[in-house]
Amino acid sequence: MAERNEDMEEDVGDVPAGEEDNDSDREEDDRLFAWMVNDDMAEEEEEEEEEEEEDDDVEDEQPVDTEASESFEVDTPAERSGHIAVVDRNIMYVWGGYKNAQNHGFFDLYLPRNEIWTYNMESGVWTKHVTAGNLHTSMSGSCGVCVDGVLYLFGGHHARGNTNRIYRLLLGAPSLVWEEMKDLKGLPPSSKDKLGCWVQKNRLIFFGGYGYAPQGTHRGTFQFDESSIHVWDSPERGWNNHIHILDLETSTWSQPITQGNTPSPRAAHACATVGNRGYVFGGRYKNYRLNDLYYIDLDTWEWHEMSVPQLGPLGRSWHSFTPVSSDHIFLFGGFTTERETLSDAWLYCVSKNEWKPFKHGHTESPRLWHTACSGPDGEVFVFGGCANNLLSHHRAAHSNELLVFNVQPKSLVRLCMETVLQHRERLSCYWDCLPKHLLHSLKLRMSRVNILGS
Secondary structure, three states: OOOOOHHHHHHOOOOOOOOEOOOOHHHHHHHHOOOOOOHHHHHHHHHHHHHHOOHHHOOOOOOOOOOOOOOOOOOOOOOEEOOEEEEEOOEEEEEOOEEEOOOOOOOEEEOOOOEEEEEEOOOOOEEEEEOEEOOOOOOEOOEEEEEOOEEEEEEEEEOOEEEEEEEEEEOOOOOOEEEEOOOOEOOOOOOEEOOEEEEEOOEEEEEEEEEEOOOOOOOOOEEEOHHHHHOOOOOOEEEEEEEEEEEOOOOEEEOOOOEEOOOOOEEOOEEEEEOOEEEEEEEEEOOEEEEEEEEEEOOOOEEEEEOOOOOOOOOOEOOEEEEOOOOEEEEEEEEOOOOOEEEEEEEEEOOOOEEEEOOOOOOOOOOEOOEEEEOOOOEEEEEOOEOOOOOOOOOOOEEOOEEEEEOOOOOHHHHHHHHHHHOHHHHHHHHHHOOHHHHHHHHHHHHHHHHHOO
16 A cells, blocks of 8 residues: 655645655555545446546556545535635535545545535535536546536546546536536547636636646647656656647537747646636646746637746645636645645736735635635635645645635625624614615625624
């Protein structure tokens, strides 16, 4: 049984455990993962994969789903890293990733594939939902994005390796049912995890990642990771800088012909869409965690490298890079080449190409491989992630804490609501005069105030 290959998981993409370190990363994560599993489920999934002859049939690690092996929290989601989170209106959806096993030392367990959590940004209430459908396994390092009320889930790492399957989940439906998107035209991306995504004009645009060598002709560079050859019974893996577009209207995969200075292959980077630009910051390539910033014009497909000042953010991977306005992107946390878990935050101004440190009250809460979602009131909600060195041979400090950053000025409506809540004893008799949507919002926020005990 291998030790935890944490560093490798980041840019590498194996088991639920770590990032991608140098030579032993991937292996360690793979072995440390969840070796206690539901054997029946494991056999079922292996048979399914053999029948379908998918690329991700290769058993990279023996551990399979462990979703039935432990009990999970009832009213709040379990701590986790390597999960996804998306926002639809004022609801944040959280799925996947992995957590510490409760009774098995340093082992990690994938979170249940049929479990998704919602967080209401107004009421502050978490709710657990059980999904149906044909989502084939639990995963970490997947790429999740929401478009017009539909959650799209691509790639990731599961107990036997990487995948390039893509699923969708209609978030507004009476019941949540995963559906695998099959019969897509064109050449799909290779099987990988820890990639990024931009969204524009009903297109999902995937960039980079760590995983298996591509089959067929793919535009871009694939760089083998020499350390991946040491992983037991696993195909070689590496980093890439491929761009793959999925047109949701035509159900077609394609690759653009790009121009300009192309970024190096990378994984565990962070992507942000602002207007017609797709930004990418940092990530890991080989033994380095980068602090470069690029954007690609999503109309012309021309790459542009933007300067990062010497006193700007350090090179990092497993960070978040979240658009918070039409001119600003919020950077938080991550993991350095020196294996330091970060808690710094920065605001990048698009129009000025300018970085500014962002002061906040969560400096004692470092995070890597967390998620960050922009809320409707100028806030960024950071959920989960790991608070210590995921690659060390110590128990990972996976978190289920929600950190809230007030990045933009509050709207006048939000300020008025907060004032009304502060003086609710005097003003509550007038609430029925408010428009229904404001009254509903006030009652949600009121329940949140009561929950917090203030």
